[in-house]
Every structure is written in C-alpha cells, then in structure tokens.
Amino acid sequence: MERRDFFKGTFAAGLLGVPQVPAQAASGADIVIERAVSGTPHSGKVLALITPHLDDGPFFAAGTVAKLLREGYTGYFIRTSNDEKDSYDLTLGETVLGNERDARAFLQASGLKQVFDLGYRNHRMDDLARTEIRARLIFLFRLLKVDTIFSYDPWGHYEENPDHYVTAQAVEAACWMSGGHLDMPEHFAAGLKPHSVSEKFYFARGPQLVNRVVDIGPTFETKLACLRTCRTMMNHMIKDLNASLAERKLRVPALAGAGDAAIDEFVKVALETSGRAAGQKYGLEYAEAFHYIGPDRSMEEYITRHAVPL
Numbered sequence: 001m002e003r004r005d006f007f008k009g010t011f012a013a014g015l016l017g018v019p020q021v022p023a024q025a026a027s028g029a030d031i032v033i034e035r036a037v038s039g040t041p042h043s044g045k046v047l048a049l050i051t052p053h054l055d056d057g058p059f060f061a062a063g064t065v066a067k068l069l070r071e072g073y074t075g076y077f078i079r080t081s082n083d084e085k086d087s088y089d090l091t092l093g094e095t096v097l098g099n100e101r102d103a104r105a106f107l108q109a110s111g112l113k114q115v116f117d118l119g120y121r122n123h124r125m126d127d128l129a130r131t132e133i134r135a136r137l138i139f140l141f142r143l144l145k146v147d148t149i150f151s152y153d154p155w156g157h158y159e160e161n162p163d164h165y166v167t168a169q170a171v172e173a174a175c176w177m178s179g180g181h182l183d184m185p186e187h188f189a190a191g192l193k194p195h196s197v198s199e200k201f202y203f204a205r206g207p208q209l210v211n212r213v214v215d216i217g218p219t220f221e222t223k224l225a226c227l228r229t230c231r232t233m234m235n236h237m238i239k240d241l242n243a244s245l246a247e248r249k250l251r252v253p254a255l256a257g258a259g260d261a262a263i264d265e266f267v268k269v270a271l272e273t274s275g276r277a278a279g280q281k282y283g284l285e286y287a288e289a290f291h292y293i294g295p296d297r298s299m300e301e302y303i304t305r306h307a308v309p310l
C-alpha cells in the first residue's frame, strides 16, 4: 500500500475538523467483509458500546451496532467520561448536562437499551487508576452478560486523547478477566458469575490493522440519526469550523448558525465522507472498519474429533 493512500482518508476528514477515519488494512491481512443477514441469528446475545465520549460510537461504530441490534442482539452503552469539555460556549456544568441529555437522545436513536455513565472527568482519564475502571467494567460485563464489545483499539497508533487509550486498555483487560473465578470473587457472593467477552470490534482514529469491514449501507440512516443527537458536540464542531473559516475570510452558508439544518448538513457530509472512505476499497457505498477479535476456536478440531456426550 502506498503511503499517500494510507493517509488519504485522514486528510479528507481532517478538512472538516471531524475525527479521522480508520486507516486502510495493512497489506496481506485477511479481511472479512460482513454484510446484513436475514432473521435474528444473534438473538440472546448482548453487546456493549464502551467509549469515553458520546460521539465516538456514532462516528465509528453506530452503523454496525445498528446492524447487530437488527439481527437480534440486545445492546448497552457505557460512557466512561462525563464529556465536560465538549461544547463551544457553555460552562463546565452546562456542558455535562447538555451531553447527558444528548446521551439519552442517542439511546433512543440507536436502539441501545440502557446507558451507564461512569462519570470520569473528561480529558483527565490518564490520571486514574486503570484497575478501578477495569473493576467497574468487569462488574458490568458479568451483570449484563456481555458477549461482544465495541471500543477504541487499545493498540491504535498516534492516538492523542488519553480518554480514548485509557478506556481502551481497561476494556481490553476487563474482557478476559471478567471470566476469572479469582478476580473480584465478592461479585459471586452477590449472585454474579464469571463471564468472558468473546468478540471485540476495535475502531481507531489513526493507522490500524483492519481485518473486518462491515457494510453499513442498510443502517446508514440510523448512523446519521445517532450523530445528530449529539447536539452539544456537533454545535462545538460546527462553530469551531465556522471560526476557522472566518479566519480565512470564508463561510459555508449551509453551516451558518447552529440549528438543526446546520447539524443535519454537517453530520451528513462528515459521515458520508468517512463512510465512503472506509467502503470504497471493498465495493461498498458506506462501511465501518474494525480490528476484530473473535472467540478462540483453536481447540475446535480436537473437540470435534474427541468429544463425547456427557
């Protein structure tokens, strides 16, 4: 892969001031294209979207989450930070409240069942004991019996936001430790059982080893609706963009003000740009790209040959 291709999507999105789209897959990697399936093959399974910020999921994973919910999953949202820094001209307290209200609207738009706000201070998560975040996640994984998670890639390169990589590292460790009978045994006295997470969908803002590309054409409208609910954050992005354009003596009429029309326009352009960049190499109109880690099936062949009924 050529270097300029590697960063092409990043530049396209960067012009708008939106998060960068994931990089293309490293050459030689096996890539699975996942498309919509009929029926509800995932009935009974549980997924959790775990991000520090409200808009992370809508930007990177809401199309795939919507697909899996249609196919039978029950889903939850775990927001690790309080998003207190993400507004354009509100106070700290107003910003927390604005984003909290937006999170409720996001829940409605996404079809996720419940939100758990861990409430850590935005932009300060590198000051926290990761063992504490991990312990809270282990509790939730056991309580909700989470099978599948969506979160930032703990091995994503050049990630500059500490909330992203701290959350990602806590999620990664909690996924397997939640299955341990000696990890936090007090949970078992409260009625919980060990429960490992078996599937992980990691997304990243920068270069990433992509091995799963999901066709989000059928759920793209839901992804748009999810990002539109992040009104406080979208106002922030639009007004930042307008301010930078004004410095260049430019304006985009469709983005003037900060009302519904400006949000609709911004969200549409941002997600169409990133969705097309992720999908174009695979013949898809819109896609989301992930590093996917599935269940360990290394013993399956042996089990098939040697296992007998109990």
Ligand SMILES: [Zn+2]
Pocket: 052, 053, 055, 056, 161, 164
């Ligand atoms: Zn974020």
